Amino acid sequence: xxxxxxxxxxxxxxxxxxxxxxxxxxxxxxxxxxxxxxxxxxxxxxxxxxxxxxxxxxxxxxxxxxxxxxxxxxxxxxxxxxxxxxxxxxxxxxxxxxxxxxxxxxxxxxxxxxxxxxxxxxxxxxxxxxxxxxxxxxxxxxxxxxxxxxxxxxxxxxxxxxxxxxxxxxxxxxxxxxxxxxxxxxxxxxxxxxxxxxxxxxxxxxxxxxxxxxxxxxxxxxxxxxxxxxxxxxxxxxxxxx
Amino acid sequence: xxxxxxxxxxxxxxxxxxxxxxxxxxxxxxxxxxxxxxxxxxxxxxxxxxxxxxxxxxxxxxxxxxxxxxxxxxxxxxxxxxxxxxxxxxxxxxxxxxxxxxxxxxxxxxxxxxxxxxxxxxxxxxxxxxxxxxxxxxxxxxxxxxxxxxxxxxxxxxxxxxxxxxxxxxxxxxxxxxxxxxxxxxxxxxxxxxxxxxxxxxxxxxxxxxxxxxxxxxxxxxxxxxxxxxxxxxxxxxxxxx
DNA sequence: CGCAACAAAATTGTTCACAATCTTGCCGAC
DNA sequence: GTCGGCAAGATTGTGAACAATTTTGTTGCG
Numbered sequence: 097x098x099x100x101x102x103x104x105x106x107x108x109x110x111x112x113x114x115x116x117x118x119x120x121x122x123x124x125x126x127x128x129x130x131x132x133x134x135x136x137x138x139x140x141x142x143x144x145x146x147x148x149x150x151x152x153x154x155x156x157x158x159x160x161x162x163x164x165x166x167x168x169x170x171x172x173x174x175x176x177x178x179x180x181x182x183x184x185x186x187x188x189x190x191x192x193x194x195x196x197x198x199x200x201x202x203x204x205x206x207x208x209x210x211x212x213x214x215x216x217x218x219x220x221x222x223x224x225x226x227x228x229x230x231x232x233x234x235x236x237x238x239x240x241x242x243x244x245x246x247x248x249x250x251x252x253x254x255x256x257x258x259x260x261x262x263x264x265x266x267x268x269x270x271x272x273x274x275x276x277x278x279x280x281x282x283x284x285x286x287x288x289x290x291x292x293x294x295x296x297x298x299x300x301x302x303x304x305x306x307x308x309x310x311x312x313x314x315x316x317x318x319x320x321x322x323x324x325x326x327x328x329x330x331x332x333x334x335x336x337x338x
Numbered sequence: 339x340x341x342x343x344x345x346x347x348x349x350x351x352x353x354x355x356x357x358x359x360x361x362x363x364x365x366x367x368x369x370x371x372x373x374x375x376x377x378x379x380x381x382x383x384x385x386x387x388x389x390x391x392x393x394x395x396x397x398x399x400x401x402x403x404x405x406x407x408x409x410x411x412x413x414x415x416x417x418x419x420x421x422x423x424x425x426x427x428x429x430x431x432x433x434x435x436x437x438x439x440x441x442x443x444x445x446x447x448x449x450x451x452x453x454x455x456x457x458x459x460x461x462x463x464x465x466x467x468x469x470x471x472x473x474x475x476x477x478x479x480x481x482x483x484x485x486x487x488x489x490x491x492x493x494x495x496x497x498x499x500x501x502x503x504x505x506x507x508x509x510x511x512x513x514x515x516x517x518x519x520x521x522x523x524x525x526x527x528x529x530x531x532x533x534x535x536x537x538x539x540x541x542x543x544x545x546x547x548x549x550x551x552x553x554x555x556x557x558x559x560x561x562x563x564x565x566x567x568x569x570x571x572x573x574x575x576x577x578x579x580x
Numbered sequence: 581c582g583c584a585a586c587a588a589a590a591t592t593g594t595t596c597a598c599a600a601t602c603t604t605g606c607c608g609a610c
Numbered sequence: 611g612t613c614g615g616c617a618a619g620a621t622t623g624t625g626a627a628c629a630a631t632t633t634t635g636t637t638g639c640g
Contacts, residue, residue, distance in 0.1 A: 129414075153622070163594055165407050168623090169414040172371075176415040185601045185622055200509040203457070207449035215445070267442040271513055395592070405624055410593090427592055427631050586637080593630070600623070607616085 132160050133170045140179050141277040147192040201275050206323035208272050214316035216262035222310035229304045240293050285337045292329050374402050375412045382421050383519040389434040443517050448565035450514050456558035458504035464552035471546045527579045534571050
């Protein structure tokens with residue numbers, strides 16, 4: 097995600113007096129194309145826009161205060177990411193995940209998370225994981241027992257962020273990101289399944305122990321086992337999750 | 339990788355006489371947006387358009403006979419795939435791979451090809467691989483000895499196609515495709531490195547033997563080893579490949 | 581000769597009008 | 611009452627004109 101963002105003088109297009117059609121009604125301040133893309137990605141990932149919903153060009157154009165052609169460009173990007181489907185002359189709808197695809201996403205995620213765990217272990221000094229070992233032994237255990245699942249999930253995402261950063265593999269990170277934006281809802285629903293968080297916590301402690309030892313191969317193996325176990329929960333409670 | 343590419347007549351933009359905007363000069367028959375996208379993807383993958391080259395909207399618009407707004411949409415899709423970079427008011431250029439990224443692509447490809455080999459072994463009956471075992475024992479060996487590298491590569495891609503089809507994992511297949519379209523040239527250059535094809539052939543035979551035995555775990559392990567070995571060649575002959 | 585300022589050309593970005601296509605609701609025939 | 615057209619409305623697709631910006635070329639000064 098290149099952050100060379102910008103420059104771009106903030107001045108607003110001079111006076112542009114246009115007498116008729118006076119000031120634009122811009123519902124929310126002007127947004128650049130990239131921003132619109134990110135916002136829509138997030139909305140789809142969170143299912144603020146539910147699967148199957150239709151996206152209308154004009155509507156979005158007015159909401160974000162950008163030209164309709166720009167919305168079309170954003171649609172192209174969303175389509176190439178597989179988040180929406182476009183049918184000629186019929187518009188764009190949010191893609192619906194089918195079961196087979198969710199399993200495939202989990203299979204791919206298994207090997208990618210394994211890769212990141214291994215590379216993180218190889219790249220970072222073993223001691224650097226100590227704080228996470230402690231965190232998962234104490235605080236995370238407590239969050240789980242007191243039922244604070246939101247903060248538990250936040251802790252888990254922090255773990256993933258640390259591993260991803262240490263692995264230093266932008267390609268893999270980006271691919272997992274694209275899996276996340278499709279399955280975020282599913283993943284969160286699995287965590288709150290009966291017994292899943294407890295099992296997951298044990299598995300994560302095992303992964304962290306291997307990383308703390310500097311055993312990269314074992315960290316990869318355990319992380320993959322962890323993902324397979326999550327997939328097994330998905331299969332078992334399929335009807336509740338999808 | 340669809341090769342419907344097309345050549346594209348080399349003639350230069352016709353007379354462009356259009357006095358009163360008469361019949362459209364369509365250089366090549368009308369093309370849909372998706373087709374334009376595929377063609378440009380192929381051109382970039384083959385380096386018909388070299389890294390760093392600038393893509394001009396009007397030029398492409400005229401060549402394909404599609405509106406410029408459509409070219410812009412295609413650019414958005416190419417950008418989201420990481421094939422081009424767009425700088426505001428400066429246009430679009432084909433992204434240049436840096437060394438670190440190529441290594442990362444190989445690391446990811448290692449685990450994904452491993453996944454496909456495993457799932458292919460799990461899904462297809464062991465006997466179904468016999469013809470490939472034979473092919474890699476005989477014909478491929480001969481192609482190598484007689485130096486017919488193009489056909490050797492074609493045989494290798496046939497192997498990949500078979501495995502991918504059997505694995506039946508569209509998500510993984512698509513991700514590997516996106517890796518291919520960025521590294522196709524590099525991959526082909528590695529194959530023609532001294533000794534690489536010979537080693538690769540031996541490794542592929544081992545993978546196929548495991549698949550023929552129905553040993554999915556071993557097939558995955560061997561395929562990953564094969565990819566690591568290819569990456570090692572890349573590291574060794576780096577300066578000749580990039 | 582170098583170089584800075586300016587002018588011209590090329591290119592990208594935006595806007596709008598309209599055409600093509602699909603959707604919806606209505607009306608009548610059976 | 612149901613079904614099949616048919617017209618009106620909504621939505622997407624196209625193309626050109628226009629505006630903004632960058633690039634290129636030129637001129638004149640030191």
